[in-house]
Amino acid sequence: MDIRPGSGEGLAAGRLVMTSSPFETGQAAGAAARTSAANNGVSTEIRVGLLCCLVLVLEGYDLGAMAFTLPALTDAWHLKPVAFTSALVAGSLGLFVGSFLCGMLGDRLGRKPVMMGAVALFGLTAFLTAMTRDPFWLSVTRFLTGLGIGGGIPTTIALLSDLARPGKQGGLVIASMCGVQIGNVLCGLAASRLIAHLGWQAVFILGGLMPLFILPVLALWLPETFTAQKQAGLASVPLLFKGRLARLTLILWLVNFLSLLTIYSVNSWLPSLLHSMGIVTSSAVLAASMFQMGGLAGCLTSAPLANRFGTENVVAVLLAIGGCFLILLGLAHGTAFLFAVLAFGAGLGISTGQVGINALSGAVYPKELRGTGAGWALGVGRMGNITGPLFGGLLLALGWHPGPILLLMAVPAFGLTSALLVLRQVRAHTSAASAPLTEQPA
Secondary structure, eight states, X not given: OOOOOOSSSTTTTOOOOOOOOXXXXXXXXXXXXXXXXXXXXXXHHHHHHHHHHHHHHHHHHHHHHHHHHHHHHHHHHTOOGGGGHHHHHHHHHHHHHHHHHHHHHHHHHOHHHHHHHHHHHHHHHHHHHHHOOSHHHHHHHHHHHHHHHHHHHHHHHHHHHHHOOTTOHHHHHHHHHHHHHHHHHHHHXXXXXXXXXXXXXXXXXXXXXXXXXHHHHHHHHOOOOOOHHHHGGGOOXXXXXXXXXXXXXXXXXXXXXXXXXXXXXXXXXXXXXXXXXXXXXHHHHHHHHHHHHHHHHHHHHHHHHHHHHOHHHHHHHHHHHHHHHHHHHHHOOSOHHHHHHHHHHHHHHHHHHHHHHHHHHHHHSOGGGHHHHHHHHHHHHHHHHHHHHHHHHHHHHTTOOHHHHHHHHTHHHHHHHHHHHHHHHHHHTOOTTTSOSSOOOO
């Protein structure tokens, strides 16, 4: 405060003028700058979260395209469903390789170019899929599509984790990951209309057009969050096992594998198991689809909970809930509506749990290893894509009844709950996730 005399005589004629000191002015300017930066950070989070969610919607669409067009393909090519096994396996192998490869490339080349390359790849190969005329070339195009889709997910996780404000990473990734379930549902709706009027090729043509249309949007509005040139030498798999990161990596690999094993076991066999339990085919398919709807509902509701209570805590509870609903499915006897409710509860826990595990892959590793760490965790988990359907098929071949199979499918969910609580303790006692991987020069 500054007191300056006025022009009159004496104190009566004086005038008090209050002015801010340089220190006070600096404080106000600093506070305004911090508020502006915070607002810009929130708006950037929202913009990038929506863009990443849109990319994942397109990935979810292409992930579901093969399953929804398979009945029409069998009729059009006059082949039995078993003839398309190679195409289904090729798609899973593409996901497997894409997760490993693009996760590391994201740490070497930057998140944005790798994400755009992945989107362009699965868009172009969707067009090529519509042009195939035999199972061999169908398998080739599905492998290439899997490469793009498998690469997009870990890159998305890394990009969102780079941008997230402290304490918001888990919720941001979980909310954006809803796109995969939304895309899968939209593909089913689109396929039911397009196949009847335009043939199975229309499903893949639409799946190719949408990614190519979004590329200019990504080029304009998606920021780069990673200076690849300075960090390229660090993006190496052995660094995932450096020091105390080794325990975090092994736990993440285990939970990804067990989670995807459970999800793909349920997705592959639940309709057939429900039909074997006395539910008519159409009702069994509808009831089983509630597993995906439960996952979508869980993603939408669990994001704020993860920010408030911690991702590991929320995901551990969700997986335990999903395991309980799977047990109830195995023990249930009743109407299709009851099975639909139980399947919804199982998806709410188990399918949402995998999205939360994806978020943890972005939170555990430092920025320079985030793409590699998320990619390899998902890549190892993709082994569950393959072993899950084989696991259920083996039990059926051995003569197991549907109820006991569902009870056994619930076991990994409780193992995952325990593993996530261990992961929480390990993270609480280590600073490896945020410590620099190289010594700073003196």
